[in-house]
Amino acid sequence: MKRPDKKNIVIFASGSGSNAQRLLEHFEHHPEIRVAALFSNNPKAYALKRAETYHVPALLFSRDEFYNSEKVLEQVKSFHPDLIVLAGFLWLVPQNFLHTFPNKIINIHPALLPRYGGKGMHGINVHTAVVQAGDKQSGITIHHVNAEYDKGEFILQEYCPVLPEDTPEELAARVLQLEHKHLPEVVEKLLLEKDEL
Numbered sequence: 060m061k062r063p064d065k066k067n068i069v070i071f072a073s074g075s076g077s078n079a080q081r082l083l084e085h086f087e088h089h090p091e092i093r094v095a096a097l098f099s100n101n102p103k104a105y106a107l108k109r110a111e112t113y114h115v116p117a118l119l120f121s122r123d124e125f126y127n128s129e130k131v132l133e134q135v136k137s138f139h140p141d142l143i144v145l146a147g148f149l150w151l152v153p154q155n156f157l158h159t160f161p162n163k164i165i166n167i168h169p170a171l172l173p174r175y176g177g178k179g180m181h182g183i184n185v186h187t188a189v190v191q192a193g194d195k196q197s198g199i200t201i202h203h204v205n206a207e208y209d210k211g212e213f214i215l216q217e218y219c220p221v222l223p224e225d226t227p228e229e230l231a232a233r234v235l236q237l238e239h240k241h242l243p244e245v246v247e248k249l250l251l252e253k254d255e256l
Contacts, residue, residue, distance in 0.1 A: 066093035069140040071148040076106025078146035086242035164204040176209030186227035
């Protein structure tokens with residue numbers, strides 16, 4: 060009997076792509092799952108180079124192509140994604156994607172939603188807000204994507220302390236460790252559990 064083909068992940072990233080790197084590493088030799096492609100809206104995104112290093116197709120697109128045409132959607136569909144992972148992707152996902160891939164798009168956010176979410180709340184901005192608020196803990200939220208920034212149903216939240224002397228950069232490093240640990244695990248679980256339903 061022919062072994063079924065691997066499940067496909069498509070990554071969207073806007074920046075350096077350290078979470079994309081973790082996914083590329085984790086699934087490089089996985090028997091059942093592979094990273095099929097990486098898409099970016101930023102020509103300077105280091106994530107594109109990370110994908111090329113792993114011989115994964117790296118595709119660049121414009122705002123106009125994303126929001127005013129079907130071009131990016133059709134490109135993504137050509138990779139037959141079982142899951143789309145937003146790993147530091149800063150644009151709101153348009154409706155045509157949400158309709159085409161219902162419950163198949165997830166995002167990782169470097170804070171404990173619902174606090175510190177929404178437009179502009181990314182990268183160091185999030186950690187600065189947490190430190191300035193005097194919160195005792197921060198963490199990550201992995202969630203489904205819907206039509207609003209950071210409002211989709213939660214999949215996983217993991218916590219870490221905010222120390223009294225923390226700078227935003229120190230907190231960012233601690234949160235990033237959580238991201239790198241848990242994102243590949245969640246992706247793997249989502250893709251493999253669907254087989255058992």
